[in-house]
Amino acid sequence: MDSSENISEKKAEVILKITSLLMTSGANTNRILLIINKFAELMNTDAQVFINHKALIISLFDTETGFKTTQVKRLPNHIVNFDIISALSRAGLKAQKESWNFDKIKEEINRIEKFKHYPRIITLVAVSFAGAGFCNLFGGDYVNMAATFIATFIGLFVRQEAVKRAYNPYLSTSTGAFFAAFFASAAMTFMPGTNPEMALATSVLFLIPGVPLVNSFTDMIDGYIITGFVRFINGLLFVIAIALSLFIVMYIFGIQKL
Amino acid sequence: MNIEISIIEKIIWSGIAATGFAILFNVPKRLLISVFSIGAIAGFIKFTLLLNETGIIFSTLLAASFVGFSSIPIARYKHTSPFVVSIPSIIPMIPGYFGYKTLLGIMKLAMSKNTTLEGEILMSVLHNGLNMTFVLASISIGVSLPWLLFREKGLKKIKLTDNENLI
Numbered sequence: 137m138d139s140s141e142n143i144s145e146k147k148a149e150v151i152l153k154i155t156s157l158l159m160t161s162g163a164n165t166n167r168i169l170l171i172i173n174k175f176a177e178l179m180n181t182d183a184q185v186f187i188n189h190k191a192l193i194i195s196l197f198d199t200e201t202g203f204k205t206t207q208v209k210r211l212p213n214h215i216v217n218f219d220i221i222s223a224l225s226r227a228g229l230k231a232q233k234e235s236w237n238f239d240k241i242k243e244e245i246n247r248i249e250k251f252k253h254y255p256r257i258i259t260l261v262a263v264s265f266a267g268a269g270f271c272n273l274f275g276g277d278y279v280n281m282a283a284t285f286i287a288t289f290i291g292l293f294v295r296q297e298a299v300k301r302a303y304n305p306y307l308s309t310s311t312g313a314f315f316a317a318f319f320a321s322a323a324m325t326f327m328p329g330t331n332p333e334m335a336l337a338t339s340v341l342f343l344i345p346g347v348p349l350v351n352s353f354t355d356m357i358d359g360y361i362i363t364g365f366v367r368f369i370n371g372l373l374f375v376i377a378i379a380l381s382l383f384i385v386m387y388i389f390g391i392q393k394l
Numbered sequence: 395m396n397i398e399i400s401i402i403e404k405i406i407w408s409g410i411a412a413t414g415f416a417i418l419f420n421v422p423k424r425l426l427i428s429v430f431s432i433g434a435i436a437g438f439i440k441f442t443l444l445l446n447e448t449g450i451i452f453s454t455l456l457a458a459s460f461v462g463f464s465s466i467p468i469a470r471y472k473h474t475s476p477f478v479v480s481i482p483s484i485i486p487m488i489p490g491y492f493g494y495k496t497l498l499g500i501m502k503l504a505m506s507k508n509t510t511l512e513g514e515i516l517m518s519v520l521h522n523g524l525n526m527t528f529v530l531a532s533i534s535i536g537v538s539l540p541w542l543l544f545r546e547k548g549l550k551k552i553k554l555t556d557n558e559n560l561i
Contacts, residue, residue, distance in 0.1 A: 162419070166541075167477055218482070219420045222474040229473065253420050266414025266486075269407035273437070273486065337491060344490030347419070350481060353534030357542070375490070379497035386498075 140201035143238075147179050148196040150242055152209045155185060155192050157249060158224060162216040162347040165360045167225075174228040179238055189366045213305055216347050223248045256296065263342050264289040270338040279329030283320055287339035291316025295343070306377045313340045313381035321389045333393060340382060345374040401441055408437025408486050416482035425479055428468045432483040436461050440487065451528045454487050458536025466540055480537050487533060492526035 154175055158168045165187055176183035180200045186193040195206045227244050230236075236244075253259065267288030268281040276284070295312030299305070320339035324332040348371040356364035385391075412433025413426055421429060436457040443453035465480035472479075499519035506512055535542075 167475060217420045218478045219422050222422055222478045225475040226473050254417055259417055262414040262417035266411040269411035272407040273404055341490045344488055344493065346485045346488040347481060349488060349530055350534055353531050354538050357534060357538060375493040376497055379494040382494060383498055383501050
């Protein structure tokens, strides 16, 4: 009797882990439910999940043993990582095809959990090129693009350092935006180019929280209004953090028009 | 500079912007080329429509629905979620510029001492804020359009037991 209860609780723990990995990596609610349902079905359970920004609640009915268990899990800070989402949805398909058992699923989840990001220097250079690309799209010339490249590189470096020291996420974004905007404004005087305002305007675009903002609207379309609203407000707070830093920098340099 | 060259330049740079964000979001290496090409074609659609004086909202909607539809066969071929390909490709279109312009306007309004300029600032806040909301909504609708239209298969998957839907 006792051991079968244990098994049900272990199943619930694994499903909670999958859900929290998906949520913190930036999947939308519909995608999360699709993937969980696949795994829950394989474990012979019926999973009812409530998904929120900071905590998850799961109620699991084990059809094998007849036990019912409810568990809650708090979530760590969200860091977008599409490699984990891709691996989990792939694992779901594979597990369904080969009808994996519980131990195999658990092993795979533990493996996926340890996935690493790209090396830091590659991320820095790639995002700086993306910033330069934004500058081109907004009508800057190659001098402005070089200014945006440098500003983005410094801003992202500062934000990564702040995130590493586990500061408040909004504060980290704000600090990154401040440094990026500061160096872009300084570049406006040394290398003006044809469109100096655009270098400043695009230097902070890499901080815009695209994933929460897009997910908020897709969630609302799918009917998960509360989750959608929470994500939208979260995204908006990041935008406020960016705008605040931009305002301070524009005040320091006396820039009126943007 | 003539228009053709500047459009080709913009296409390449929107592809590079999409790939840069894909690397920030840790998209697997095998998907980066697809993200680059989808982002570049979406940029091409958006800028040609903008040049022909289609509004920013409608051109974003069309480009985003192209991304949504093309991500599905690629995801099936590469064995991943369509989501992982479509979101990084759409990131260059996120209305971040409108977003912080809105908030800068609000801050200016709070600090303004000149009452005659306030009406103008308020209108620009409203304009930028509405643009941000509608562009975001059109991106989301465009990306999830295939999902919304061909829902049947998805619904079958969501149903777990015979009589109960999940949530």
